[in-house]
Structure formats: C-alpha cells, structure tokens
Amino acid sequence: MSSIEEQIREIEDEIKNTKYNKATSHHIGRLKAKVARLRDDAVTRAMASSGGGEGYNVKKSGDGTVVLVGFPSVGKSTLLNKLTGTESETAGYAFTTVSVIPGAMEHKGANIQILDIPGLIAGAAMGKGRGKEVIAVVRGADLILLLGDVYNEKHVNVLIKELYDAGIRLNKEKPDITIKKTSSGGIRFNSVGNSDLDLGEIRAILAENKIMNADVLVRGSVDQDDFIDAMFGNRVYIPAFFSINKIDLVDAETRKEIDADVTERFGLPPVMISAHSGYNVEELKDSIYDNLGFIRIYLKPVGGKADMEEPLIIREPATVESVCNKLHRDFVEKFRYAKVWGDSVKHDAQRVGLPHELCDGDILTVVTRA
Template identity: 45%
Template sequence: MGINDAKLNERIAELENELKTTKYNKRTQRAVGLLKAKIANLREEKHKKASTKLAFDSFAVRKTGDATAVLVGFPSAGKSTLLNRLTGAKSAVAAYAFTTLDVIPGVLQYKKTSIQILDVPGLIEGASEGKGRGREVIAAASSADLIIVLVDALHPEQVNVMKKELYNARIRMNLRKPEVKIAKKPSGGINLTGTFTNMTKDMAVALLRELKISNADVIIRDDLSPEELIDAVEGNRKYVPGIIAVNKSDLLDAAAKERINDMIHPDIFISAEHDACVDEMKELIFTRLGFVRVYCKEAGKEADMNEPMVLRKGATIKEVCEKLHREFVKRFRFARIWGKSVKFGGQKVLKLEHKVADEDIVEVHVS
C-alpha cells in the first residue's frame, strides 16, 4: 500500500470516528451530513485509485444462462455445500475455512430458467479494501444479478460485516435507486426542489456543494436520506437484489431461531448439509430475480411452451422484438398477447412500450 493510500485510510478513519462521536440532533444534522459527504468523496478517490488493479483482479468466469447469482459469506459458512445442493456442481467441501480458493460455477435449472451460481472465496472483514481476495469477490458481486449472503447460524453477527463490506464497495443490496435529476448550469447557484423530511433543504444544498455541485437545477423525486442523496450524485452505485440465508439451521432450537430472526431479519433458514429448505431456497432465488417468461408463437401455429424467452420484470414488447431479431423493432406492426398483461386472450397490442407479464404468450407481427 502506497503512502497516499495510507493517508487516505487514516483520514477516512478520522472522519468515521468523528461521525460516531457526534450526537445527531437538529443542531448537528448539517455537520453530520457534511461528514458523510467528505467520507464519500475520500472513498470515491480510493475506488478510482484501485479501479485499474480491480480490472486485473477479477475472476475469469464467463457469464452464462438467464442470470447470475453470487454466493457471498465468511469462510466455512457452507457456500460450497449449498452450491452442490442447488446445482450439482462439485465444489470442494470441508469443515474448515478457506476451502474455496477460486470461483466455482454451477447452473441451477429451475422452472425453465437457467441460473448461473458462483461460489467465490470467503468474504472477510476488510474485503472492500482488498484484504484476502476481497477485490475479486467484490468484483464478482458487482457484476451479479443477485447476491446470496450466506450466514453461519452460530455466527449471525457476520451479516453486519458482510453488509458493510458490500456497502463500502458501492453495492446497494435490496435498495431502490434514488430518483434525482441534476442539470448543471454555468451560474445561478443551486435551485433545489423536492420533499425533505429525512434532512432539511439547507442540509441537502450543503451536501451538494460538498460534492462539488455549485450551480445546478436539482429535482429530488424521492424523500431521501443524506446517504441516498450522496449515492445519487456519485451515480456509480450498483443496485442489486439480495437474499440473506441462515445456514446450518439444524443446529438451532426454536428460541435461537427467533433470536436470530429478531437480530438480522433473514429471508430464510436452511441446512445445506441436510438438504433442509433447499427447494424453498430455489423458489426464493427465482422470485428475487424477477423473471418474466414469455412464450413466442407464429400466426396460425401453437406456441412453444417448452422454451420460454426469459426476460426480467418490467420487460416490454420492444425487448421481445429485440431478442427475436434486430430488425423487428423497426418493422413492428402489432402483437397479439394471451396472458396476464392483457384483458382478454389474443388482444391486439400496438405499443412497443407494453409491459409483458410472466407466462404471456406473444405473437409478433412485422411488416
């Protein structure tokens, strides 16, 4: 680590300590917001310094299938066992830490979709700073469509460390991207409109100035926290769905499960070793990925119900056309649809912006 990196880390630590010791109230909220913005600026500088190294430190795995999920957890959380249960992949399994030394891919075939699942080396404290194989693990998580955080039932506190490492690496799990429109201008200061209950308007303006925005028209469409406004201005966060799964649940009694549930609010309790709730885990993965399976048909013929076109929630007829043929968007006339996205079977749809629903049957007509 070079001297510049050391100084950056030292300055970040100083500001974080100041943030921890500052009591939050109406009088100090502006100062707290500015501290958060300064920390964000320094972290951004660190990320830029590390970006070249990160490019060389990524795992060489070709993405396949309809989506990719990454198993993230401390060493010995049971990721390899879960991968084997979900996909039949042969990932090394042992009852000690650091068994997985490289990325192990597997494929989960479920409800006519193909989901690539990656078992990566254990995520440890300091991973976002490059500790262990942290850079590779973070890179894999950043490029995933779903993050599965696997927690050892005997160490539920580990989830907070993993959440922090992902957060510090710009990954926003299970959060919605803030709606903020920023139009920079040469002069005139900051013209800010929006709803402000999580911070004052003055605090928002101060944050924007700290983030080097001095002249701009800013529209905030959500009621944001200071952290969310910082994320929106930086604009390089990865918003990705996630699952928190407690593994080795066979070691817990009902009281322990309830205590962990109150502590970390997991999505599911499983035991990969004993194949407990693994089927429920598959369904949860499928649901969180928000798949929309569309069955295509030609006029006068039956739809092929064996091979769906797999899209994601919010997909439109335009995306269906793009997948069928690159010229179909230009040549589109209308589509006939049978399914949940229309009022009656065979309804004629004229707009490319029409959103399709899961298991719709679509017949595209082009010129």
Template identity: 45%
Template structure:
C-alpha cells in the first residue's frame, strides 16, 4: 500500500479494493483482520496520534457494520501517512473445502474428467501452500519441541492412529520404552521414540500423538505428526477393532493430503521441463482415465507451458499431479488391528482377510511376534555377515542393507566410506553365488545371509 491522504470514506474504499483478487461478491459477509497503523503528523513532522484497526466486518447490505479499534483516534486525517497489510478471513482451508465440495457434487464420467482434473490440480496447489505454512495458521503453536527426534538404527517406523487406539501400549510392549498410557484421549503429546532388535537389526519405533480428522489442514498436531511420518521407512496405522474401516478411511485421506502414498509404486511417467516447444505427450499404452487436453489443462494450472511427458502406464489425473509436484513419498504400510479381544471370532476372520492387516491385542500381548515379523518383511531388509581374513564369519553383528540397495559397493559404503576405493575384489559365500567362495566385483548383488570378505588392494 502506498502512502497517501486518508479519510473515513477513502479508507473504506481502499480496503474494498484489496478484495478484488478474490471472488468476494459471492459471500454475504467478509471479515478482514488487519494491523493498520495510522500515524498523524503535524506540520513539523511530529507524530500526533496512532489509530490501530484490529478487525473490521463488511456486509454487502450494511457496508461496514463492525470494527474494533484500539488506541487513540483523531478525526483530522489531513496529511496522514499510513501503511498496513490486510488479508481475508476466507483462508486457504475454506478454498480447499469449496473445491472438495464441488468435486463431491460432480459426477465422475468421461465427460467430467477434464473438469475434475483441473479441480484436482487446484486442490493440490492449495494443499501444498497449507503444508508449507502459506495459510499462516501453523499446527497448533508451541513450536517443535519434542519432534526433532534423531534417527537411529537401520530403519524408522512410525505409529499413526486416532487417540486412544493403543499406540503407546504397543511401543511399551515392543521396545520397553515408557510412553504414558491412560484411559483418556491425547495422553501422548509429543513424539516418543523407542528401539527394538530383531534379527540383528535395530529398528526405531516412534509413538506419535493421535491425529484427528483435518490433521492435514493443521488441526491438532496434525502437521507435525504427518511431517514426522514422511521421514519413516514404514508406517504402522493402528486401528480400533470396533471401528477399523472408518478410522482407516480418514487416516488415509489425511496422509494422502500430505503427499504420502501408502502401499503404492510411483507412476511410470517421465516428466521433463524444457525451454520451448509446448507440451509434448508420448504414451506407450492406451490412456483410459485421462486425455491430452486434461494433461495440458493441469500443466496450465501449474503455469507449465513447455514440457515433455513419457507415459508408460494407464495414468490418472492424480498421477500427473504427483509427478509435477515431485514431493510425493511412497511408503509401505501395515494396518494394525488392535483390541481384537473386543470382537467376535467371525468378525476377526473377515477383517484378517484384508490385505496388509495384522490383528493384535497389545494389552494381552497377542500376536506381537507376528507383527514384528511382518514389520521385518515390509522393511525389506537383508542381513550380510562379514568374514575377516583367516577367521570365522561374525554372525552376531550383521550388516543390514535394503534389498534394492544390496550390492558389494553398498555393503562397503555401509561399513566405511573409504573401504570401497581400497577394495580389490570380494569373496562371497551364500545363495547369490554359484560356488563358495566366489570372487566378485563391486556390482555383485547380495542376498539375505550372504557372507562377504573384502580383499584390499
């Protein structure tokens, strides 16, 4: 806002002029929150009085019907200089709600795919602003104390769920770490870490506070909880056996809104920006869920005018948005069905048939061993044993690697960053070689429980 003369009328007009970027005419009432400092100066340049407008409500029928003022007031506005910033109470969250409502009203078919794709792109952009703090509302205040937990062990696993579903009890039983347990909601208010050992691997388990519906929009401690979830190697969603499907649907929606994709693979799409040439789309499969016009409209929403797409899967509008955003996290997830002692055998049989489910009772310690084995499988870790020259293999302290990063080079880097340049070759015993031992190079892929001896130059 530039400095200038201020009167009661042109002050109101100046405020209304700020509303033009927003479709405020569709609203019956608009609230404006602001901090405006009106500094009156006399001819000598000395300040005479200050006026601060804290809140003002505009009604289309009654014009300015309410204002809350603080400080001194002076009716002589001649030669006033003023500055300030105004923003609409209509927040990003309200815009998100409007788009979600419109998407819910729109029938899904081929004729509406273009419109829905455009709405999804707008929704993704607004949610990205909320995640980055563009809404200015934070996640409930209080800073990040208790959330900066250093990563330890070979993998990090996060417990996510509604309040009072048994997350703290699970942490206590699995790791021996004390996390307060009580018969009321929101007992856990910060991130409580613990570590358990399994097959020679140290696995960090995080007990996160219970989330509520709207967590992705900053309600409760939602942003901090889901933000920590993005740093995990595996998500454990703890569900109450009495209402599992309702909780599952809500939690999945909250995580999706924060860019976390559960038990999914990244879409097989290549996206490259370029300087000129427009939008080029090459597809190796028939696209049934999206067409080129929808892809171009999504690019237009992101102000992308020149780019190359190579699509090798039957993509959807959500896949295109995820590739453009580029900040999606694809994590494995296990659904822990807790408190199974409160349901019937028939109900348990039905729920246990669902994919990725593990039924347990943390209180009675039922099936906790099965849960730990499932965690190991989903983390997809392998154990590699070292063999010093002239000695027997060390089976007590294996080197833990991810299955998709299990070459000899990865093995050397895991031990010490200087070991790989010093390596001449490696001797391997196990299922990954044809005979024992076999001489291999740095690109050889290891299998679980192989034994490796590094020969230096």
C-alpha cells in the first residue's frame, strides 16, 4: 500500500494534469479536499506522537512574540544574540539549537519576545527533524521571521511549503466562511458579495469530508483552497516577512540579485543583514516592530496629565476594550466610559465606549465605577 506522502504526490500530479474549467472544477475541488485531509491526518498523527523535548513549552510574554524560522545553520542563534543579548549557543554546524531559546528585545517602547527554534527541514510538517515540536511553537507566534542566507535563499519556498502543510497561512486574512453542520436538508449555500465558488464545488469539497448536510455562508471573494481551510477549521493566519543573512560574505552585485530574486518570487523585499557584524540589525528591529502592527496609546488619569514618556504598546486593531483588558480585567467590568484625544475621534476629549478603535498616538482616559 502506498504511503501517505506517495498518495498525496499522486493526487497532486492529477490536479496539475487536469485543466481547470467549470466542467472540471468540482472534480479538482474534491481532489484538493482529499489532499488536505490526507495531509491533515498525517500532521495530526505527527503532532500526537512521542512527547516534546525539553524547552519546547515556552510561555508567551511581552507585547508580541516573534519566531525565527529558517534552515539549520542560517544564523538564527547568532541573530537572537544580536537582537536580545540572549546567549543562544552558536557554532559552524547544523542543529546547534536543539530546543527553543527565548529572548526579549526592547524596541521603541515595546517588549518583544524572540524565539530561536531548531532549523526546519523538508518533511518537518510530517514530524521529521523535531518538526512536531517546532511547528507547534510556530503556530503560536504573532509574527514569523523567515530567515535565509546568501547560500540558500532560493530554497526559502521549502520553508513556506512546510508551514503551509502544517496549516500555517502567511500574510493572509482569515476568510469569512461559516459552515454549520445540520441533521438534514443537504447543503444550503448563501454568499454575500462575489464568490468564486458554486454550490456544486462546495458539495464536492464537503462530501470528501463526509459532510452531507450543512448551512454555508461565504462573505467576500474566496476560492477552493480558502473553503477547504475553513472546512478543517484548524488553520492559523500569521504575518511574516523575509530576512537574508550573511550578506557580508558576498559582493554588492550578488546582494542586488538576491534582493531582486526574493522580491520577485514572494512579493516582499527582504531585509538584508549580517547577524555576525550587526549590519542592518537596527533596520531589522524596525521591521519586526512594524510587522507586529504596534501602536502607542498614552494614558491620562482622570484629572491628571497624560504620561507622554511611556506609552502603552498594543497591537492593531486596538479598541478601548483591548486596552482595558491589558491594563486589568476590572477595567472592563467596571467601565463607564472613556475619553480620547487624537486621530480616532472627531474632537478632543470625545466620549467613547469599549468598541471604539484607537489610532497610534491617541491619549486615553478610562472612567470606571467606584
């Protein structure tokens, strides 16, 4: 009997060799759903296999958590040391890091947790090379920094594929799809906006997962892959960006070629660095801060002056409620109203409620019951 990897490869080949049109869309949708189910089963079994190693249960801390994802020996440990001052062991051979090493980076008032994990290899999503433990840590990140070096930048797509196979979607909004199983009535499909799917495709995809009765609501434009992700319901959507290390080992022309190549293939320009020399590390810190989507909120006590020296750092979208939750849970329970000065309101000292969305640089006063 064929292994799961062989079954997946055979079905993927059939998908590639089948021309997509309205006549074949249902068949292709069913094949994609089957591949997703096989891969999901394989990943689930890998994740449920032998227990994780020491150092893999890392508690999130700070204002945001960034995971360094890369091949073995691309310089993740050296970069962690440069960013945070953490002493992660480094050496000139692969797999120096055998557990998760956390570090804390302070930048622009934000306290950012950086995690150095063992290098990913092909097959990590299926559990190879401590992939089970590594993937579990990555799934909990707020931001993924994909780190390559000047010798392997063309293989960064291997990292992306492993993350995709493990249910991690990079730089993508979660599609607005609701699938509610019912006891009878078949598949009922409603859409808001222009959907790329029809009822036949949805039926074929759901049937592959043995769902014959369900109410389906799709908002916005989604494709078959989006719908399959929603059907499984275990995907995570995480922002990511690229950095290429060891650029001090190549000439300026090669740097330009690598920069252009990564930008063309992935649509994002990489941050070119040398972790060893510290070149462009400050620019990398700025990119981490920006990609985490931080904004600064200045707190003003009732009847007092705003603290303009130490802002509260919070990630977008930031509401008055999310600020209250970060300060103390009692702030929400005893909330009366808030006053805001800044770009998010029409006039200074405007009264707002918990759902009000704040902008960077806003001044906020929270008024609670005694």
